Amino acid sequence: MEQGHDVSMEAIALAAGVSKQTIYNAFATKEDLFVAIVEDSVDRITKVVAEPDPGAEPAAVLATLGRDFMTLMLDERAIRLKRILVATSAQHPRLGALFVQAGPGQARRRLAEYLAAEALRGRLAVADPMVAAEHFFGMMSSHAHLCTLLGVAIEPPIDIDRRVDLAVAAFLRAYGPGTTRR
């Protein structure tokens, strides 16, 4: 995970403090080891997104989910994992799908469920909950996501709380109760 997708078995054995043959006793090929490591990393890194409290204020729920999402997205381990998944997407699209489901996909589904419930209660004007959830996360994360994957510094340096607050405010203007949907 530290050295990226093209790390050698030699380097892995060195870091593990064993010889190559010891690794080959546990994994038949480098591919097998790679898949096992990535699957494990996806489990470790995509920590379960807390289910929102159905009774809480939309602004508070959005802020909490938003901060969790941004923190996960900017986590150095998560960035490394995503780079590896992108670099090997041609050989292992299944691993990419695994990450999407467990990470951003889960966050999106959780928020969409909450938005649907709030729409029924009349506290939000959300026609398509999955689209609205994507709008929320997309507003916050899009630019920073690309930059972190490319190793490009974000100017000005990202302020998570501010980004979250701006996205929450914009989302509530777009999907608040008084809004006319079309």
Next chain:
Amino acid sequence: MEQGHDVSMEAIALAAGVSKQTIYNAFATKEDLFVAIVEDSVDRITKVVAEPDPGAEPAAVLATLGRDFMTLMLDERAIRLKRILVATSAQHPRLGALFVQAGPGQARRRLAEYLAAEALRGRLAVADPMVAAEHFFGMMSSHAHLCTLLGVAIEPPIDIDRRVDLAVAAFLRAYGPGTTRR
């Protein structure tokens, strides 16, 4: 560009119909060739984003910029280029920055300029034009962007026009003239 960042000089020479030595006569190292190819590709792929007409309706300007942005983002060549930039980000962050500036960065600056002008005219309620522009592009592209990089199929298949229309509508509710900013 077809085979990805780890293509061999052998394969490149074969595709070019020459021998390796012929390539080495033009480029001192594989690195040099790589940088030249990527720089050229960035130029080719990030076609100049049309400057918005200052007088046009916000909804129409947003729809045009949105469609251009989505088309560029989903272009197969652009996806391949981005994968290569991500895979080599540790060795060549400069190339990633080049792409960001020329591609999404340019689109964002163009939209931000337009939004600032419209805010002065009172047709939009935009406090921070760069943030608002990022909100617009982020709403449309975020999820699809990650999926295309990872080679994961988007379910349901993406409908550019619909995504653009939904983002334009949400943006205008959030940043339309009647909106209360905070």
Next chain:
DNA sequence: GTCTATAATTGGATAGAC
């Protein structure tokens, strides 16, 4: 089970003829 030593292959780069 683990280690050292060693295939066997690949791939970047070069030599030397034409």
Next chain:
DNA sequence: GTCTATCCAATTATAGAC
């Protein structure tokens, strides 16, 4: 300038001793 043939380093995987 271009080609063929070759060098050399790195890397995956295995053999065989302990």
